[in-house]
Amino acid sequence: MSTPETSLVVPAEAELAIARSLSTDLPGVPYAVQGARFWVRMSVTALCWQGDIPQAVEVISRLVDNGVRHGMPTDVPRDQRRLVLSAAVAETGELLIDVSDLNPEFPDFDRAVAGEKGRGLWHVARLGARVIRFLPHEGAGKTVRAVLPPGPVNPYA
Incomplete structure (x- = not known):
């Protein structure tokens, strides 16, 4: 049984101690995926992350694509649709x-992660x-977070 969306709170994992961070806003439109790919390459390099940058690029591409497709209410005018990336x-x-x-x-977040x-x-x-x-603590909407470990990752392990 899944938790109702209205009762979601920031999980303890979301409160990890942060050493360095960057964020930006992008319009909530399909071309935002390209901007996100460029932004994350630059950001993870500036943040000195010791992991697989192409995997981080692919992760943000998928998350931004999902945000554009499913995270923009139809009653929000196109010029007010936005995503916040961190x-x-x-x-x-x-x-x-x-x-x-x-x-x-x-809806069905766990099923979406399971494919x-x-x-x-x-x-x-x-x-x-x-x-x-x-x-989020303030504002509307939701945040989807992907946590990648440092170092190389084998997606087939």
């Missing part, structure tokens, strides 16, 4: 990639990321 390196060396959108709902509903989050998990979601 990349942070935890004191543990893990990379936290957050994509926040405007829609607080995410039973779409392939985006399943692919993110196959890339070695732990995937969680939570409602």
